[in-house]
Amino acid sequence: MSAENYYRDTWAEVELSHIAFNIKQLKQRLRPDTGIYAVVKANAYGHGDIQVAKKALDAGAERLAVALLDEALKLREAGLTAPILVMGWTRPEDAVIAAEHDIAVTVFQEEWLESLPDLKKPLRLHMKWDTGMGRIGIRSTDEMDRLLAGIKQHEKLKLEAVFTHFATADENDTFYYNEQVKRFDQMAAYLKANWPDEVEMHTGNSAASMRFPEQMKHFVRFGISMYGLYPSPDVKEEQPIDLKPVLSLHSRLVHVKKVNPGDSLSYGATYQAKKEEWIGTIPIGYADGWIRKLQGFEVLVDGKKHPIVGRICMDQCMIKLDKEYSLGSQVTLIGKQGNEKVHTDDVAGYLETINYEVPCMLGRRIPRMYLENGHKVEVENSL
Ligand SMILES: Cc1ncc(COP(=O)(O)O)c(C=O)c1O
The missing domain is CATH 3.20.20.10 (Alanine racemase)
Structure with missing residues (x-):
């Protein structure tokens, strides 16, 4: 559909x-x-x-x-x-x-x-x-x-x-x-x-x-490279031509809470807060291709990097925030926010794989929004 x-x-x-x-x-x-x-x-x-x-x-x-x-x-x-x-x-x-x-x-x-x-x-x-x-x-x-x-x-x-x-x-x-x-x-x-x-x-x-x-x-x-990614670190360093990455990945904070020291998060209760911490929940998980190995990877909120904490679930994961943010704040998992960026190559490096695999992993459940020079032209939800 x-x-x-x-x-x-x-x-x-x-x-x-x-x-x-x-x-x-x-x-x-x-x-x-x-x-x-x-x-x-x-x-x-x-x-x-x-x-x-x-x-x-x-x-x-x-x-x-x-x-x-x-x-x-x-x-x-x-x-x-x-x-x-x-x-x-x-x-x-x-x-x-x-x-x-x-x-x-x-x-x-x-x-x-x-x-x-x-x-x-x-x-x-x-x-x-x-x-x-x-x-x-x-x-x-x-x-x-x-x-x-x-x-x-x-x-x-x-x-x-x-x-x-x-x-x-x-x-x-x-x-x-x-x-x-x-x-x-x-x-x-x-x-x-x-x-x-x-x-x-x-x-x-x-x-x-x-x-x-x-x-x-x-x-x-x-x-x-049509998708703006260099085929290998060697070619990236050589940079025979300029490339612009085509895909970015975003979510929003759908829940924000303060947890107490010793409170644990997610399956296995493997993450425990050391002090009072602000925790945000985002609606993306391994069923979207945002796989469990990405636990600990840093994503952007308010132009700053924040780590994914606790196990990544099928549809959701949690991030440790540096302060309270309002519900609906944008989270950028791949792409730019302010002066910071997370490159597809960073995700690939973290997963010890090649950048080719990263956009291929992103599931059908993630709608693709098509832009022309920043303007939305089409949204495809192929779920
Ligand atoms: C036969 C063949 N030609 C061309 C390509 C494109 O290669 P690249 O994505 O490195 O440009 C592929 C991709 O794997 C391929 O299998």
Whole structure:
């Protein structure tokens, strides 16, 4: 169900103008003949796929990339007509649906081609080359020969592109990245010599496209950095382009109380006040993706950091306040308040994970409020 409104005091803000800003920064660095796939898989890394896809296309991305056919179909149902690529595995029997909706799919297995059903419409294929990621893709020219022969046999199939994915493009040490580039270029030379048609190529993710723009092929696949986050601490330090974070996360104090020394809080009664303390309750918990490991993490009230105390519950958690605040005071869990900020990277660091995981974790229960230069343009409550 999608509603225009929501009735809880926790929400994520998605500043769409920052999507456009981040794409423009990248575009200025890329060669003019390199296009952009906006990577909007996983509900646009938790930001909202339809809204982000529309904005990215407006801002200069030419195409969309997702992981699953279901994600691509959702974009088509929303009326998006731009070229879409499914980068992951699609079942051969579902190729009919992909073709019907003009969605390009990824191919890397001979058996896949052999088990394709009859297609009424043309199907665009992108052949995946595993140059070192070790996930999906062909690894040799023998496999390429067999796939090319299989493609030739189906008149409805068109080899639109070949692509690969880098495992270490976000690291200072570029040895392995360069090895992957070399393998790709060798396979590309083989393809050129053995296939009559022009075939597009795309290799770079955010890290490669920002760091080595001159090495990019016909397209890049721009994911994490479109959302204003650097792919790794190394790239953040190098800062090849300026980025503006797109997502912030907010809540409000829904209960404020003074507790006495020795009073305990939350499940397990593990937190005990040492003296009189002001405690605020906010309506966000692990069912929203604000997981229990975030106990102790500091969030912002009144432009100051305040720690989460006691165990995080399913729908609520408590914070220790430096003084009494009125009910309804805004709490910023990710984003800026006054001169202070909590960055998604801070949450990732606290959780000992990567920033990619943080917006992906935020649950459907959290409404997404879309902004353009600070002005609300839409609210999506997908609960
Ligand atoms: C095949 C592929 N291409 C591109 C991307 C985008 O990468 P990034 O978010 O680092 O830009 C991903 C994301 O994981 C991916 O799996």
